[in-house]
Amino acid sequence: xxxxxxxWARPELAACPYYIPQPEQYKGHWRExxxxxxxxxxxxxxxxxxGFISQMAVQNPQINYIAMDIKSEMLALARRxxxxxxxxxPVTNVKLxxxxxxxxxxxxxxxxxxxxxxxxxxxxxxxxxxxxxxxxHPKQLIKYLGFLEDGGEIWFKTDDSxxxxxxxxxxxxxxxELAYVxxxxxxxxxxxxxSTEHERMFTQQGIHTKFLIARCHRETCAKAVETLQRENxxxxxxxxxxxxxxxx
Ligand SMILES: C[S@@+](CC[C@H](N)C(=O)[O-])C[C@H]1O[C@@H](n2cnc3c(N)ncnc32)[C@H](O)[C@@H]1O
Numbered sequence: 001x002x003x004x005x006x007x008w009a010r011p012e013l014a015a016c017p018y019y020i021p022q023p024e025q026y027k028g029h030w031r032e033x034x035x036x037x038x039x040x041x042x043x044x045x046x047x048x049x050x051g052f053i054s055q056m057a058v059q060n061p062q063i064n065y066i067a068m069d070i071k072s073e074m075l076a077l078a079r080r081x082x083x084x085x086x087x088x089x090p091v092t093n094v095k096l097x098x099x100x101x102x103x104x105x106x107x108x109x110x111x112x113x114x115x116x117x118x119x120x121x122x123x124x125x126x127x128x129x130x131x132x133x134x135x136x137h138p139k140q141l142i143k144y145l146g147f148l149e150d151g152g153e154i155w156f157k158t159d160d161s162x163x164x165x166x167x168x169x170x171x172x173x174x175x176x177e178l179a180y181v182x183x184x185x186x187x188x189x190x191x192x193x194x195s196t197e198h199e200r201m202f203t204q205q206g207i208h209t210k211f212l213i214a215r216c217h218r219e220t221c222a223k224a225v226e227t228l229q230r231e232n233x234x235x236x237x238x239x240x241x242x243x244x245x246x247x248x
């Protein structure tokens with residue numbers, strides 16, 4: 001997403017007590033950064049303008065959240081949305097981080113005990129030679145499995161049918177249990193998922209939200225990943241989708 005430069009973004013973030021510019025410094029120590037370290041810890045990848053995390057954090061004060069995006073300007077907007085949502089109350093259960101998700105293993109460790117990951121409307125990367133950049137590609141799922149708790153879940157939403165179909169395969173190949181799948185979230189009766197900015201935009205265009213919950217059973221996932229890595233020794237995991245030409 002292209003954005004206009006925001007000269008106010010960096011100064012506002014620099015002054016924000018819950019903004020973490022170098023998340024790798026807290027690897028393995030995330031819980032201690034929150035006023036309630038015993039609370040469940042959830043992670044949002046590619047949080048954008050933070051509309052989702054703002055609503056979630058206000059509605060669930062008993063849960064701690066880390067929201068990540070590669071763009072500081074997005075995080076600055078997220079900070080403003082959080083401030084508005086908390087209406088003057090201190091934001092104690094959220095950390096905003098500048099993070100390239102491909103490098104997430106440098107910032108989160110198993111001892112951080114992440115029990116849920118949200119991936120909302122990530123870039124679909126439609127060209128085959130870009131598939132490995134998808135946030136749901138096995139290359140990424142393997143990294144999340146490095147820190148996701150046993151029984152932990154990934155909640156994934158997208159407008160993109162091809163990304164969704166491929167992601168169902170990606171999650172299955174990494175051994176996840178598909179605990180919930182719908183191709184039309186808003187007519188599915190599932191009410192626990194709050195809308196994001198992109199979700200509202202696509203819904204207005206008449207595009208259905210595809211949604212899944214993938215559950216991690218560590219032993220099953222470990223075995224599946226071992227097989228996957230054996231078959232794809234150079235992590236050329238994009239080859240795993242049958243019938244696609246990955247030579248382009
Ligand atoms: C299409 S927007 C979706 C924003 C929000 N989740 C929503 O549903 O409205 C994707 C967001 O992911 C971020 N992003 C894309 N690739 C990323 C990466 N590799 N690492 C971190 N953030 C990324 C972008 O900066 C952008 O804010």
